Amino acid sequence: MSAYSILEAYLEQPNVWDEMFSAEGIRPPYKNFVSAIENLPPVEMTHKDDLAKKLFMSQGITFTVYNSGEGIEKIFPFDIIPRIIRNEEWKLIEAGIKQRLKVLNVFLKDIYHEQFILKDAIVPADLIFSCPAFLREMMNVNVPFDIYTHIAGVDLIRDSDGSFYVLEDNLRTPSGVSYMLENRSITYRIFPDLLPKNNVLSVKDYPDLLFKNLINIGRQNTHDPTVVLLSPGIYNSAYFEHSTLARLMGIELVEGRDLVVDNHKVYMKTTKGLQKVDVIYRRVDDEFIDPLVFRPDSMLGVPGLYWAYRKGNVAIVNAMGNGVADDKAIYSYVPDMIRYYLNEEPILKNVPTYQLANQEEREFVFANMERMVIKKTNESGGYGMLIGSAATQKEMDTFKEDILKDPRSFIGQPIISLSSTPCYINGFLQPRRVDLRPFALYGPDGIDIVPGGLTRVALKEGSLVVNSSQGGGSKDTWVLA
Secondary structure (H helix, E strand, O other): OOOOOOOOOOOOOOOOOEOOEEOOEEOHHHHHHHHHHOOOOHHHHHHHHHHHHHHHHHOOOEEEOOOOOOOOEEEOOEEEEEEEEOHHHHHHHHHHHHHHHHHHHHHHHHHOOOOHHHHOOOOOHHHHHOOOOOOHHHOOOOOHHHOOOOEEEEEEEEOOOOOEEEEEEEOOOOOOHHHHHHHHHHHHHHOOOHHHHOOEOOOOOHHHHHHHHHHHHHOOOOOOOOEEEEOOOOOOOOHHHHHHHHHHHOOEEEOHHHEEEEOOEEEEEEOOEEEEOOEEEEOOOHHHOOOOOOOOOOOOOOOOHHHHHHOOOOEEEOOOOHHHHOOOOOHHHHHHHHHHHHOOOOOOEEOOOEEOOOHHHHHHHHHOHHHEEEEEOOOOOOOOEEEHHHOOHHHHHHHHHHHHHOHHHEEEEEOOOOOEEEEEEOOEEEEEEEEEEOEEEEEOOEEEEOOOOEEEEEOOOOOOOOOHHHOEEEEEEEEEO
């Protein structure tokens, strides 16, 4: 390091896998990048950081926190230092996600049809039938090409030994891909020469791959299908993403009021009259999608959409009822599903998970609560969660009371020491904890995963919570060729 170096404030963290530093120094994937920036004047790095913030603000790259009391939209925090992944590591991640997505689709088809996995007692039947996301309305519904999860965002973390673990599967309406695309676009603006010099694989094909899959699904019924993106509207936390993806794919962005069902077919209202819709990429949750079948007070869905779907007159991406496969209580059975359906060993590990409906496991978690993360099985965004090492005794006691009232709705996991990557903070690089959400697309031609994903970062020092709603941000993810 030179006399002034951007690295001089970088702190070693015991028992944490640092993605940039090892005992021998800077890891090989980061060497080219660090050599390009470590002696840049502080004013130049700060200028790049300020430029990134201005670009995010001018382009309206926002997210919504409903319970913050600070207004609706916030600029999405972005760290200018990329997270860099070796190609060999990426190949392992890619193979593991493809295996997992394949088996979860088979599982969804099974539980909504023959239920072999329940009859063979691999997964407890009461766990399925008590899941709020299990939709009896999807029983014996044939979905196009037997694909339930066309779009998945699988959250990965890295433990202190460098091993990747799957933290959770997001199979309903996963968000974040627009931030992956915008992060790369902004990195090109602030480090225009470093991406080609480091042979970074591109992520820009994602909208084209998604559109190709949507069109191919629609071609089951017509040679020239009409595809739309159904959004809850401008007040949804991911509306920026909805509008971005619709624009990049060249399809119409619609709300429930823009669609109508007639004779079990779906039509879009246009200035030229009604136009038949063949594929709906929906970002509306199951319970709001059709007020005649699910929540009667929903203003977001389309009356009659469920029966149009059930009769095969429209494809809905992702399928309804997927939430049963990413319920955090059912997550612990995914390795067993892989062995049962595929006769293979899991490529990616699960985090050890304790079912709090099981008395013995519940007592163990209660006795070791300060070393546990407690999660609600159907919450997301960092809500409904307690990290024992950062909780007060009162908070732990409150959680215990809630668990005893409804143990099925909670799981316990040991606190995983998330890996850290460098972030540009106050003029220097400082380590902050991260996870990774790659995005997988499952279409009639197979599974595609763009090389990278959304790296979410806990920007608060010492924090393990990466969710944007809880003070986290994101950074560009480089997969080297």
